[in-house]
Amino acid sequence: MGKKVDIDWSKLGFDYIKTDLRYISVWKDGKWDEGKLTEDNMLHISEASTVLHYGQSCFEGLKAYTTKEGKIQLFRPDRNSARINESCKKLLMPEIPEEKFINAVMQVVKANKEYVPPYGSGATLYIRPVMMGVGHNIGVKPAPEYIFTIFCMPVGPYFKDGLTPCNFIVSDDYDRAAPHGTGGQKVGGNYAASLQAHAEAAKKGFADCIYLDPATHTKIEEVGAANFFGITKNDEFVTPASPSILPSITKYSLLYIAEHYLNMPVYEKEVFIDELDQFKEAGACGTAAVITPIGGIQYKDNLHVFYSETEVGPITRKLYDTLYGIQLGDVKAPEGWIYEVK
The missing domain is CATH 3.30.470.10 (Aminotransferase class 4, branched-chain amino acid transferase, N-terminal domain)
Known part of the structure; x- marks a missing residue:
């Protein structure tokens, strides 16, 4: 080297x-x-x-x-x-x-x-x-x-504490993207539109905000600039489906890893904000953060805590270790995922 x-x-x-x-x-x-x-x-x-x-x-x-x-x-x-x-x-x-x-x-x-x-x-x-x-x-x-x-x-890590649970707050006042807009593309305007909501969440002591779908404000879409996933009490990997969500390469990699490496049922479907009780673990995922475990989500007057506000859930950790292991060459990658720079 x-x-x-x-x-x-x-x-x-x-x-x-x-x-x-x-x-x-x-x-x-x-x-x-x-x-x-x-x-x-x-x-x-x-x-x-x-x-x-x-x-x-x-x-x-x-x-x-x-x-x-x-x-x-x-x-x-x-x-x-x-x-x-x-x-x-x-x-x-x-x-x-x-x-x-x-x-x-x-x-x-x-x-x-x-x-x-x-x-x-x-x-x-x-x-x-x-x-x-x-x-x-x-x-x-x-x-x-x-x-x-x-x-x-x-x-280094996107969130300074690395693989440590963070709390997030649901944004009632702001939408990340418009219905049929540019939410599914990685365009600069999406991020400019998120600055105010992020600043207000940080001011209240949260890592970032959770955006709901712009049409009905009932379904989880994104977690700040990352995608959401949850692990149900039946050990299923669930992530929201919506045309307004950026198709995260990390998320689709985790869907594959959950199914083929951890033998979990996987679903990409609507995730309603008032049905958080179905999840025992939750996380945000993206290239910068890889996985950020979600300790709790503040929605209206209630802080819903998943596995723990201080400890990483076992399945979230397995997902992280497998994905990061593939990226570092320590775990065998699916065919076509790794490109060597020579």
Whole structure:
């Protein structure tokens, strides 16, 4: 394994760190250029870019891991490629060919390999692909040009306490997405719309808020910027179904792991907020946090506690250990899930 930069990996949070190189490619006159690596971490764009005025942008998040043997590997980047293209289609932006996307991710990781945290450090390399509308345009219409860029940085746990239960509060006053809107895509506007609700939840002492479905406010949709799952008293893995939920790669990986590794029945279905009693464990899942156990959910005047506010439930821990083990190369992965960076 090559020499690493001098970083105290154990003290990393989820913060921006400038690494050596990033990738940038431009779409213009109906086609993509070849793309290149650059040291410049500043983007130079028109003041009339649609990304600035009309929110024509989307992004992805994935990670690179170091195995015990010192190999560097990616976890399901083909799914990130597919998802960013769904977001691009929704916002009338050109799609990024899968080969171009994965090759660009590989280039960025290889160019910054000394920033990939070592095995056993608890840290990972977070990779952020971004697509945005640029060029001179002031009308409300798709941009004449697009930038696709990828940068990366080493990160620690998204929630500073790692695999420790957090409490969440149901948002009565805010919706994350509109019915038939962009909730199912990873677009910038979804996150801008969540800032106020998150700030108010944090002010009340909660990790984040739970969003209910915008049409009826009766069903759980997302947990902040993550997907929800629950373990029923019958040991079933349940996660909400809705067109407004971002299709989390972590969630779909957990659905597979629960069924094929832990032999649990799995269901993607409506989860009603007034039926929390069916769950003995619950969690939030996503690329950044992997799994955050949910200690309790505050709904109106009641704090519903699942397994414990301080201890991780046994099935949640098994799910985490299996998924993280696959990502680190310690557990055999399903075919096609792991891409080695050579």
